[in-house]
Amino acid sequence: MSRQIDYRSTYPHTADEVYATMVDPDYLRARLERIGGPRASLLEHSADVGGARYRLRHGLDAKDLPSVVRTVLPGDITIERNERWTRQDSGRYLGEFDVAIPGAPGSADGAMRLRDLPDGGSELSVRADVRIAVPLIGGKIEGVVGEQVQGLLAAEAAFTHEWLAEKAR
Template sequence: MSRQIDYRSSSQHRADDVAAVMLDEGYLRARLTQLGGPGAKVLEHEATDDGGRYTIRHGVDQAALPSVVSSLVSGNLVIQRTESLHRRSPGEWAGEVDVQIPGTPASAVGTLRLHDTATGSELVVRADVTVKVPFLGGKIEAVIADQVQQLLAAETAFTLEWLAGSHR
């Protein structure tokens, strides 16, 4: 069984502008510096005018992990995340996300949708978190899903500040 994440955020900026930032390597590096944790870095990055793909690594200090999660890892938690985003039409973007946590039975896969609205744009992230651990899997999935929601909210705030020119 898996736990579904359904995250939505709105911006006053057009989808094409938000996508350009999301695919900018300098932005990704700055975001990871602020939010990525120990060992965070951009592992791969490729972008064109019509889309791109990148792989990033996050780190979570072991001391910050809930006990149910820290029982799965020794040391800091490493999260490897690959995202793609491609223009379907002006103001309409779609993509995929794949999250792996090396050395654990936890992963997540999902979709991204970024589209124009009457007042700007909306980003929708839908993903399924799966932890293949008998008896505890559901509890761990709930913890991870909650942490992912919090990370997405922090990344959204960073992105909106970046779009406003606060981090450049």
């Protein structure tokens, strides 16, 4: 089984501006430093006019995890996240991602879309499927992890808003 997550964030900036920010290695490093957790880092990065690919590492302290998650994943957790973006045309980008937790029975993957809105600004939408392969309590853990993913996406969106506002000054 899996838990599906849908997330949306809007920006007062064009999709081209938001995309350029989201795939900038300096932005990614700063975002990871602020909200990526212990041992967070940008592991790989490449970008050109057609798109971008990068691999991120996030860290979670065991003390910050809900108790139901600690029963299955004792100790600190390392999360590896791969993102791939493709430019469709001006103002429209499609992305996909996968997330792995080495040594743990959990994973996620999904799709992203960044597009200009008709009345100005842009919208980022994310659809993710979270899977935790643990008998009996896997569904409960998927729910908890889903809430954590929603929180992370919201924190990343807030950081992106802040970064874009700072760059506009």
